[in-house]
Amino acid sequence: MNSSGQLNRVLSILGDVIDRYGEKTQSIAKNGSDDEKSMYGSFVARKLLESASSAILARMDPARFLILQEYQQRAGVGYRAHERHPASIAWSGDIIPEKAANAVWSNEADPDKFVRALLGGHLAEVYWTKAIESFSQDVSDRSKGFWIEELSSLYEQKLQEAEAKLAGAKKVQAESTPIEKQSPLVNSNGTVATSVLGVFRGKAQGCYSALSKGVHLEFVVDETVLLDPETVVVHMLDAVKLVSQLGYLSNYMDSVYTRIEPKTAAELLLNVEESLER
Numbered sequence: 001m002n003s004s005g006q007l008n009r010v011l012s013i014l015g016d017v018i019d020r021y022g023e024k025t026q027s028i029a030k031n032g033s034d035d036e037k038s039m040y041g042s043f044v045a046r047k048l049l050e051s052a053s054s055a056i057l058a059r060m061d062p063a064r065f066l067i068l069q070e071y072q073q074r075a076g077v078g079y080r081a082h083e084r085h086p087a088s089i090a091w092s093g094d095i096i097p098e099k100a101a102n103a104v105w106s107n108e109a110d111p112d113k114f115v116r117a118l119l120g121g122h123l124a125e126v127y128w129t130k131a132i133e134s135f136s137q138d139v140s141d142r143s144k145g146f147w148i149e150e151l152s153s154l155y156e157q158k159l160q161e162a163e164a165k166l167a168g169a170k171k172v173q174a175e176s177t178p179i180e181k182q183s184p185l186v187n188s189n190g191t192v193a194t195s196v197l198g199v200f201r202g203k204a205q206g207c208y209s210a211l212s213k214g215v216h217l218e219f220v221v222d223e224t225v226l227l228d229p230e231t232v233v234v235h236m237l238d239a240v241k242l243v244s245q246l247g248y249l250s251n252y253m254d255s256v257y258t259r260i261e262p263k264t265a266a267e268l269l270l271n272v273e274e275s276l277e278r
Contacts, residue, residue: 007062007257010069014055021048022240026276029236037229037236042214045236049207052243053095056250057118059257060127064094064116096205097121119201128200129193131252136193138252138262145270147245158195203242210235237276244272 024044028036058065071087092098097120104121115121119128136155214232250256251265 006066006069007058010058010065011055011258014051014058017051018048018055021045021051025236025240029233029240030276034229037232038214038227041229041232041236042211045239046208046211046215049204049211049239049243050089050091050095052247053118053204054089056246057089057094059250059259060118060253061116061123062257091208093117095119096201096208097124119197119204124197125194127253127256128197128249130254131249132193132196134252134254135249135262140263144266145273147241147269147273148248148266151245151249154199155192155196158192158199162192162195200242200246203238207235207238207242211239240272240276244269 021044025041025048028041028044032041054065068087068089071085089095094116095118097115097117104115104125114123116123118124132155135151136159214227214235248262248265248269251259251262253259
């Protein structure tokens with residue numbers, strides 16, 4: 001089997017997991033009893049969050065998943081149920097970067113130090129910043145639902161913040177530096193897209209942490225007081241919206257493995273949004 005066939009198999013398996021836990025997340029959120037929401041809601045939504053995030057990362061960094069697949073298929077390597085395999089996908093490191101974002105583009109060009117997480121680091125900024133910029137220039141789908149409108153508004157907000165920051169920097173420079181010593185200050189669109197990516201990184205980490213509270217034993221008071229069924233549902237739907245928006249934006253990446261036309265992706269995103277409203 002060639003590498004593309006192997007990767008298609010990986011994506012097919014992840015797709016099955018997404019479908020199964022996506023349907024269960026929607027079913028529990030909309031029609032589940034309070035007990036079902038409290039006992040199972042956080043688990044199925046976190047499973048959806050992790051599997052959907054992994055599927056997008058697999059399209060950005062196929063080799064990472066082909067190597068993992070090879071480890072899991074090789075006889076003799078064996079997966080021990082009582083311990084985590086070091087090659088496994090981890091939320092911290094593979095989805096959320098461990099390295100500080102401001103250190104990404106330092107002069108340390110050692111490939112071993114490249115950060116290849118989904119939502120931060122070298123790989124993320126190469127893929128997501130271009131995708132976010134491409135989205136910002138595409139006005140064809142702006143009327144297709146609140147979730148797309150929300151993405152557009154987020155970009156505009158970060159653009160205005162960047163322009164205000166640039167204007168302030170120019171004012172300070174004009175007031176404090178002789179004109180012959182002033183250096184040009186350029187507002188890079190990449191900075192705006194990086195800020196948008198930072199918002200998604202924060203949302204993803206917040207969503208994961210909130211759902212984890214319903215998975216792990218954390219409370220020694222009545223859990224339903226601090227994490228009542230209604231709150232669990234909010235966290236579940238946040239996870240659905242987050243991975244749906246990321247999945248939509250990923251189709252603006254120009255070098256990702258497999259993508260669909262943004263117009264088609266917008267229709268699918270709207271379908272998910274409307275299904276949660278019905």
